[in-house]
Every structure is written in structure tokens, then in C-alpha cells.
Amino acid sequence: MSDQTRTEVETTENAPDDTGSSNTPAKSNERPDYAKNVQRGPGGGQVHEKAMNFWPSLKRLLGHLAPERIRLVLVILLAIAGIVASVVGPKILGRGTDILFAGILGKQIGGRFPAGTTKEQVIEALRAAGQGKIADLIAGMKDFVPGQGIDFTHLAQILGLAVGLFALSSVLLAIQGRILNVVVQRSIYRLRGDVESKINRLPLSYFDKQTRGELLSRVTNDIDNISQSLQQTLSQLLTSLLTVIGVLFMMFWISPLLSVIALITIPVAIGVTTIIGKQAQKRFVQMWKSTGEVNSHVEEAYTGHALVKVFGRRREVEEVFNEKNGELYKAGFGAQFISGMMMPIMMFVGNLNYVIIAVVGGLRVANGQISLGDVQAFIQYSRQFTQPLTQLASMANLLQSGVASAERVFEVLDETEQTKESDGELGPTRGRIAFENVDFSYSPDKPLIEDLSLVAEPGQTVAIVGPTGAGKTTLVNLIMRFYELDGGRITLDGTDVSSVPRADLRSKIGMVLQDTWLFHGTIRDNIGYGRPDATDEEIIAAAEATYVDRFVHSLPDGYDTVIDEEGSNVSAGEKQLLTIARAFLADPALLILDEATSSVDTRTELLVQQAMARLRSDRTSFVIAHRLSTIRDADVILVMEHGSIVEQGNHETLLEARGAYYELYNSQFNEAPEELDDAAQETPAIPGAVPAG
Template structure:
């Protein structure tokens, strides 16, 4: 199949840095706005859960103080001294109740947040899916499929994981930090000052680390997409890779991309991993100093032993939310890098759908190219092209590889936009009608068959929504596909596997022809539909196509010139131009490019 298009980017494209962290973050937050009420409820529940947990050490300190003073009074022989286990039991009962309520609210928080997270990524996947439907063909021609799949799966999954796990942890960490600070102030402002000193010191230490880690997380996501793209291409084309002995080269490319991913991931994880030990060191130093000063205050009877125990617990917990916040900040770096890639996809230029001024219900089939100019980029490959096709004519398009045959079809279907001139259907400019309306008037049978994982019935009925069983069977019979379908174990209910490898190439082509027959379009496009099948199957397919083309305007791309002898018009293309046109006999009489091409194929067959 001839195809003229822009070069496909290779696997060695350098990773790009994040362009707009703040803008991407704000845009990501905008996806949460429709769920403001749920997020507010999550925030309230998180506060309640955290407050109940924070009060726990203070209550425990009261029990320890009661136990200590009772034991001390008993040892000193103080009248009425001794341990009041009733009071201690009441305190412990209150403590148990606090922790039960804290766990209950924590459960509610996680449940609500998981709903918010999944709803958000659901909307994001919906937006990406709708976007993919609106992107022009040139977008997919210019990018590996795995790159697009990675953005829709890995990157969105990263966002979902962050929303579900890290966002609630971030809320809890902030509430815990504030709550612990309040509780410590009520116990001892002096000890609180010692504990708080560690906060600016921690921020001073982790600030440069967070800033540096951003570019590595962005590079990690980029290289992951490239690796997925390479694996997807090598897997789908593994037979070709093996046939040409390119396993070693494929492995080298994989190793190169994998090495870059390893390097970026190692640096990102190493830099983010530094945070924990550094935070632990600062927290432990603060803990030691608090223990020394607190011991002195207890000896001086300036603070109770229960309160100092509670304060030490708080001081250990005080660094935990800071550490969690620092870790979450790293996760957010990775998440924003993933979100940026998703938003880049969402911001891609869509197919421009102009206001339709022409209505084409069912075309008669008159097609005209009028001074058509087209090129990929600034260089014109087709210039001043003029073609006139009458309704019901069969037009064959021939020429060497790269002549522009498939490009002509892409322009006819408006997969690409013209640089100049116009294409008319029944004298109506194709750009003045909707793409859906235009393409609804065409049926396509391509060299590369496309069938999906489903029953044969589903694949045929893809050509017409709501098709009856009788219509499906009639289309299969017209395509000479009914016989082989009925010989399959489940007939029309036979499920094609993911790779559609449980039927032959010729059978696939017959199914696609049946699909086109069922659609019953007024115009047909056939792109070298018999190039990869045996002679007997080719005859069947040719018979099916002749029946399909009867009474319709048909465009046939052909390499085997013997199959288009009876075409009403043959267009001979070379380097984007129609250099000859006429019937088979007329072109042979001209003894030009077509005649040379035809004789070369005939000579090749004789030589064989």
C-alpha cells in the first residue's frame, strides 16, 4: 500500500522537561471542582478522625499520671494514697472509645475519597477517549501507538493512585501537624519551641531536593511512555522482527530506552529517598533534646510525668506528618508530570469541523478534484491535481510505491485537509459538509484488514447499526463468506481472538467485504484488497468486490494491473501527479508509463 506521510518519530527522542508545573497542577485540581461537596465531607471526616487520634496520647498521659501519683502516694504513706483502678479504667474506656471513633471516621474517609478519585479518573479517561475520536489521522501517523496508550493507562493510573492515597494522607498530615502543635502548646510552650525548631530546619533541607527531583520524575514518565511504545511495536510485529533477524537490534533499542528509564527512575527515587533519612535525623535530634529538657522539668515538678510522656509521643508524631508531606510532595511531582502528558494529549489540535452549509443525504457518486494542492508541512507533494469521476464509474489508481495513491484516498475521506483547491461530491464542496456525513457515503475495504475481538456477526454488523440477522447473512453470502463461516465450530457466533489469528487472511478480507456490503454506501474505496491472499481466494474476493462495486462509484488502488483491466477510468500517478489517465486499452495504445508498468508485470510473470 502506498503511503505518503510525515516521518515517524523514533524511539530515541529526548525526554522533555515539565513545561508548566503550576498551570498543570491548577488544571488537575479543576477536575476535582465538581466534587467539592464530597471533598469537603472528606476533609471534615479526616479532621474528626485525626482529632480523636491526637487526643489519645493526652488521655493516656492522664492515666499514667494517675497511676504514678497513686503508686507514689502509696509508697510515701500518704493517707488515701494508692492506685485508683476505677478512675484508670474510666480513662482507658474513654481512650478506647476515641480510637474506635477515629478508626470509624478513617474508614469513612477512605471510602469517600476512593469514590472521588475513581470518579475523577473516570472523567479524565472519558475526556481522553473523546479527544482521540477527534484527533486527525496525522496525529496517529506521527506517534507510536504505545505512547498514546501509556498516556491513557499508566499516566491516568498514576493520577488516580495519588488522589486515592496521597490526597487523604496530605489532609491528615496537615490536620495532625496543627492538632499536635496545639496539644503540645497546652502541655509546655518551652518544649513546643524546641520541637518547632525542627520544622524550618526540615523545610530548609528538603526544599532543594524537591526542586531537583521534578525533572527526574518528568523524565521517568517520558521514558516509560517510550518504552511502552517500543514494546507495543515489537510485540505486534514480532513475526517480522524474527523473520528479518532483528531480535538483537530490538533488544538493543529496548536496552537503550530501558537504561534511560532506569537512570531517570534511579535518580528520581534516590533523591526522593534521601528525604526520609534526613527527616529522621532531624526528628531524632529534636526527640533527644526534648527528653533531656522534659526530664529536668519533671524533676522540678514543673510538668507531670504523664504530660511529659504524652509530649514525647507528640514530638515523635510531630515529624511524621512533615515527613509524609515531604513524601507526598515527591509523589505530586510525579503525578503532575503524568498529568502534563495527559493534558498535552487533550490539548492536541483537533480536526476542524466547519459550520456545515451543504447536506449530502445519499450521494449519486460524482466526484471531482479541482486544482488540489497538498503536502505534509510546507512542501507540496500534490499540486494542481484535477480529476473528474462520473457516478457509477470504477476508477483504478495505479503507480509506483510512494506515488500518492493512498494520499489521494486520505484527501477524499478528509483524513487530511487540503492546502489548496477543493474536492466536490455531487458538485458540493466536501469541506462544507460534516465529516460524518461525508464518510457515511463511503465504504472502505483496505489491504490491512481490521477486525476486533468479538463474534463474526458483530464484526459484520459493524457496518450497519441495528442490522437484522437476515441482512448480515445476505451480506456474507454476497461476499462469498457465508460458506466458510458456517464451517466454523460456532458459525456466525465464532469469537475472533484478540489477534484475530483464528481465521485466515483471506477469510478476514471476506468478512470486511461483507461488512462493506452491509453498509450499502453509494461510493466504495478498495485499497489492494487481494494482495496477500492465494489465487483461489483472490478469485472469490474479486467476485465479491465486483458485486460490491456494481452501480457504485468505486476507487480501486491496485498493484496487480491485471485486476483493473475493466475499470472505466485508470489514473496513473507518479510523485503526487496524475501523469496519465484513460481506459486500459487507451493507456496501452499510448505506450507510456502505464504500458511500461503493465509489460514489466507481465514479463515478471513469464519469467517466473
């Protein structure tokens, strides 16, 4: 039987018992001192003074694309072919301009000379007439024929070839973009799977120091931002870089001098990108950190909205939200504003470069050192050259944002995992649990359980009582291997629990927590969670045995009633009965009940105790209880204080011993009124209160 069929959720929903061993270990002396030497943010998450370097983070992010290397090679080949077709186009269009210009001059100037005059004769005549500039211009034309007009046939061929190349380029780049989309989405799919798998391998102590909103923000918002950043930048980065290379080649082919002038923009672009990028990166890291804090606060305030209203703390909650929202606004505005400065600066540099090329190119055309078509092509290339540089600059903000989110996700992936699973096997169990000299602490400098030994025989009901912070829930959490021991060992039927897979161990254990957990689904599904292969008859039988059937029939849809995510359409007691029914259906070999009836009324509690008595029969049970009246029939009662067992025995024996159990028992039934009277006398009067009587 699987891990899920026999246990409640083992990581994020452990009851915040007196031991502090749950999500918020903030009880008594057991609290793990995670905050020591660690700077913490308002959202509860750890704040790193410095983010990882941009380039190592980017390299690691791109490493997640490695499984798609075949598609990536195809993407690169398609991009090269598409860019080559696109880059050659302006040169061909320049050839068409030369044909058009040569035809116009040939008709106008050549018409002044007799038929059969050659190009050289026209040039000599023009020089002799003092028209040296025009002679130089004609000398640079390959297609000038005196007296002949525009060769429209040749021009149509040139234009057709250019249109075909541009169309081919568009098709190839569209296919390249489609394949790249597959690469990115498949990579993000794997990244989400890696994060989900990592979370399942993290120890419970990791969730003790992380707020749910912060963790959810990393798993959802940050991964979505990575996906968006890669999707929008990878294709443009590749095509822009290839365009720059191709355009540079064509520019040097046409005119080395003009190419050198155009290259002036490169150091300017690199300098601008570097300076602005460094400033933007820090703000993007802060922006996504602030996003996680806002999400954490909103999740916490929404989950506890009833308490917020009861205690009249709405204004304080709004103030905290406004503060965190303001920090997010400042970080987001700063990041977007600074990174947004790149594009206008680069456009200015590109336009300045365009003006210089147009002036120098015009002078060289007039001197016959370059054709008009080549200047036209070069101007197009200069625009194509500055455009990808501008695109690279404008994409820097997206890339910076994506890498900042990647850093936050990598922090989760780099967390220390729980110890590796063992290869041992756990055979049929009778339920004998033995603690042998067990040591455990949440923090090394604050010992909790030291040299603890106890034995629970098969079929026994072991009750664990003690004051808040004594270590009761910690004891059962160690059986479940929610935490690993510092020393000693725990055995189940003689087998060390650390030598068998956790899923195998937990499949033998059923657990009902004080903090009930129900998922969004029907009542039938929530009960059936204890054993997925159970029939409807078995589910209903478990519900009847645990008195769930009584209130289910009062609901509009009966067992098909859908419980919302907060379980707000059933009472706290009804939710607890549902979790007991789930454990009843699972029929585990070892049963753990952690304040399992704390939310039910007294009459229902008596009925549930009868059901649990049947559930506990022929199996070992650990029962944690604050109301000592509920554990009178336990075979063994363990009294814990400060992580140690100070007394053990049955109810009658412990009362006769007049020790710690005797004091606890009498404090609940005999001394409570006297203590309350004494406390009332010692308590300072509340200002404005009306005296009783």
C-alpha cells in the same frame, strides 16, 4: 447510519500505501517531516527537554477533582473532626497520668503527715527539710491530696473518654477515606474518558508521529499510576497537614518553650524535601518516558515477531530491549533510591528532636514548671508532629511519580485537535465527487498535491494507478477527511465535504483497505460490524456474495469462530475477504477499494472481482490498484505521478495514447522479464552464491 457502520477504522489502521498517508508516512517524497526541529526518542515519541513544572502540573491534576467538590468538602470536614478527636486524646491521657502519679505521691509522702494536712503545709514542710525539688514537683500537681491514693473512679472516666475519642477518630477517618476513594476513582474515570475522547478528536497526522506502544503506555500505565498516586497520597496529605496544625496548637498550649524546640525540625524537613524532591522529579519523568519506550519496543517486536525470526534479528531485538530496559532500570532505581532517602533522614531528625524534648521536659518536671502528664502528652505530640512530616516525605516519591505521569497525559490532552465539526447536513447522495483546485501536503515545505481537479460521476468506477509515492491513497483519504486540505475543496453532490460533520460524510462511504483490520470477536461479528442492525440472513448473504462462505464452513465453529486479536487463525486472503464482506453488508453510496485484493490468490481474485462488480453497481467507486489487470473495466483510469494526474481515460484509450499508463501496463506484462534479466546482469554477485546452471 453511523460512522462506524460504513467505514473501516478511520484513524489508527489506515493502510500504509505508497503515499505514506497512514500510520507510518515514510514513503517517497510525501513523508511528513515531523522530525524537523524536534528531538525524538528511541521509541518514536517526542522527547521534551524539560518536563512541566511540578506545582503547575499538580494544580492542574487536582483541578480534575473539582466536579467532586461537595464530596471533597465532606472529606475535609470529616478529616478535621477525626484529627481533632485524635489530637485531644494525648492531652486527656496526660491528665490520667497526672492522676496516677499524684495518687502515688499522695499516698507515699502524705502518709508521713498527720491526717488533715493540706498540700501547702506538705510543701512548706518539705522545703524546711531541704527537699525543695520534691516540693517543687508537688507544687506543680493539681490532683495531689496528702494521704489519698489513686482516684480510680476519676482515672477510669479519663481513660474511657480517651478511648472513646480515639475510636471516634478512627471511624471518622475511615468514612473520610471511603469518600475520598470515591472522589479519586470518579475523577480518574473522567480523566480516562477525556483521554479517550481526545484521541478520537485528534487528526490522523498525530498518529503518524506516535508509536502505538508509547500512546498505549500513556493511556494505561500513566493513568493507572496517577490513580495509585492520588489514592495513596491525598488522604495522608490531608490528615498529615491537619495533624501538624492540631498538634502544633496543643504543643503551644502545653509549653511554648518545648514547642519552639520541636519546630526546629520544620526547616530541616522542608530543606530535605525540596532538595531530594527536585532530584527525584527529573528521574521519575525519565522513568515513565523509558517505560513508554520499552512498551513501544515490546509491542512492535511482538507484532512483528514472525519477521524478526525470518530475518534472524532476534539478537538485535534483544539488544535494543536490553538497552531500553537498562535505561528504565537506571531511571527507576535512581528515582526510588533518591526519594526513598527522605523517610530515614526525617526519622533521624524526629528521633533527635524526641531526645531533646525528653531531656528538657524532664528538667522542667523536676522544677515543677510542668506536670509529668503534660510532658508525656507533649512527647506523644512530638511523635505525632514528626510522624506526619515523615509521612509527607515518604509520600513525595509517589507524588512525584504521579505528577510525572500526569505531565505525559496532559501532553496528549494538549495536542492540537482536528478542525471542529460543521453544522451542515448531507442529504440523499447520488455519489458525484468533484475535486476543485485541491492543494495538500503533509509538510509545508514538501508540497504533494497541487491544483488538482477531477470529477467522478454517479455510478462510475474510477481507478487510480501510479508508482509508489504518487499520492493514490492520499487522494481517497482526502475524500474521507482523514486529512484537511491546504487549498481548494472537495464536493459530494455539490456539497463541500468540509461543511458537513465527518460522521455524516463517512456514513455514506465504505472503505476496504489493503491493511485489513479485524477485531477480537466472531466472524459473524466482524462482518456485522459493517451494519450493526443486520440480520443473520443478511450477514450470510453478504458472506456468500463475497465468497467468505466457502472457507467459513471449513472452520470448526463456522460463523461463530472467534478471531484472535492478530487474526492469526485465518489467512491474509481470508481476512481481506471478510473486510470486503463487511463493506458489502454496509451497502454504501460511495465505495473506496485500496488494493482490496492484494492478499488473495488469482482464482479467488477473479471471483472477488465479480462480487465487487456487483457491489460497485449503481454507486461511485474509487479503486486503487497496482495490478492493472484488475481495473481494465473501470470507467475512468487516473494515472498519478508526484501528486498530479498526468493521464486519464479508459483502458483502451490510455493504451492507444502510449503514455504513462502504457508504460506501466507493459512493465507488468511485457517488459518485466527483460528488466529482470538486465537487473540480474547489473546486480553484483552475492559472496558465497553458487552460479546458476
